[in-house]
Amino acid sequence: DAKTTQPTSMDCAEGRAANLPCNHSTISGNEYVYWYRQIHSQGPQYIIHGLKNNETNEMASLIITEDRKSSTLILPHATLRDTAVYYCIVRVVTTGTASKLTFGTGTRLQVTL
Amino acid sequence: DAGVIQSPRHEVTEMGQEVTLRCKPISGHNSLFWYRQTMMRGLELLIYFNNNVPIDDSGMPEDRFSAKMPNASFSTLKIQPSEPRDSAVYFCASSSAAWNTEAFFGQGTRLTVV
Numbered sequence: 001d002a003k004t005t006q007p008t009s010m011d012c013a014e015g016r017a018a019n020l021p022c023n024h025s026t027i028s029g030n031e032y033v034y035w036y037r038q039i040h041s042q043g044p045q046y047i048i049h050g051l052k053n054n055e056t057n058e059m060a061s062l063i064i065t066e067d068r069k070s071s072t073l074i075l076p077h078a079t080l081r082d083t084a085v086y087y088c089i090v091r092v093v094t095t096g097t098a099s100k101l102t103f104g105t106g107t108r109l110q111v112t113l
Numbered sequence: 114d115a116g117v118i119q120s121p122r123h124e125v126t127e128m129g130q131e132v133t134l135r136c137k138p139i140s141g142h143n144s145l146f147w148y149r150q151t152m153m154r155g156l157e158l159l160i161y162f163n164n165n166v167p168i169d170d171s172g173m174p175e176d177r178f179s180a181k182m183p184n185a186s187f188s189t190l191k192i193q194p195s196e197p198r199d200s201a202v203y204f205c206a207s208s209s210a211a212w213n214t215e216a217f218f219g220q221g222t223r224l225t226v227v
Contacts, residue, residue: 043117043204043218044156087156098144098163098208101216103156 004088009108012082018075020107022088025069032093033064035073036103037084044087044103047073051093078111085109117219119205125225131193134222137186138207146216147180147190148204156204162188195226 005023012018024033034049048055048062050071055062061074075082087106092099118137126132138145146161160170165182173180177196182188192199202223208216 038156041202041221043206043221044216045218046215049215097168098161100158100161100169101146101206102158103148105155 004090004104006086006088006104006107008105009110011110011112012075012078014079014111014113015077018078018082018109018111020073020075020086020088020109021070022073023070024088024090027068027090028092030092030094031090033062033068033071034089034091034101035060035062036087036089037082038087038106039081039084047086049091078109080111080113083109083111117205117207117217119203119219119222121222122220123223123225125227126195128196128226129194130226131191132195132199132224132226134190134192134203134205134224136188136190136205136207136219138188138205139217140186142207142209142217143185144208144216145182145188146206146208147188148206149201150204150221151201159190192224195224197226200224200226 032049032051035047036044038044047059048057050062064071085106085108087103120135143164147159148156150156159172160180161168162182180190202221204218204221206216206218
């Protein structure tokens with residue numbers, strides 16, 4: 001799987017948008033971009049994933065650049081409960097078989113008042 | 114569904130003892146992942162199964178670790194003999210393999226080996 005690079009930590013004021021970048025310059029054509037987060041002492045939680053089109057769900061938006069070498073996870077109105085470690089993962093997708101889901105070091109997002 | 118269920122939630126054992134961690138995946142999911150998390154090494158994938166068959170165990174640290182999935186609703190991770198450096202939080206996750214959908218994680222088992 002392609003390697004990802006994320007900033008170690010970021011701060012965001014409550015109510016503002018949190019934009020978390022991820023670099024995946026060696027991504028292959030059959031690899032999706034996944035985002036998970038881990039709130040202290042809990043198991044990781046899925047947020048969103050995409051291939052090349054921008055994606056949005058009730059939690060966040062995912063913006064993938066046209067060359068697919070980087071992406072940004074956007075939390076539109078961050079709250080204190082969004083304080084967590086956010087993981088960007090690039091994962092091979094094959095029909096009918098789950099593939100490796102490997103976590104890097106992630107970005108520690110601190111949301112402040 | 115109650116989600117992925119792991120037991121026990123906490124385990125304290127003495128060095129040299131056998132430890133067995135248990136995981137019940139979400140009903141209908143056919144992929145299962147075991148992870149270990151420490152401050153030093155982060156979240157490491159140990160092994161994962163598709164349809165009860167181990168697919169990749171390259172993350173299993175050494176022969177003291179073994180994992181089984183005898184049926185679709187149960188998996189175990191065994192450490193024998195345990196060592197203090199095995200102290201960590203162990204997570205189990207399950208997903209549907211149909212189209213690499215999201216993985217759901219359990220609450221984890223905090224293992225302390227003294």
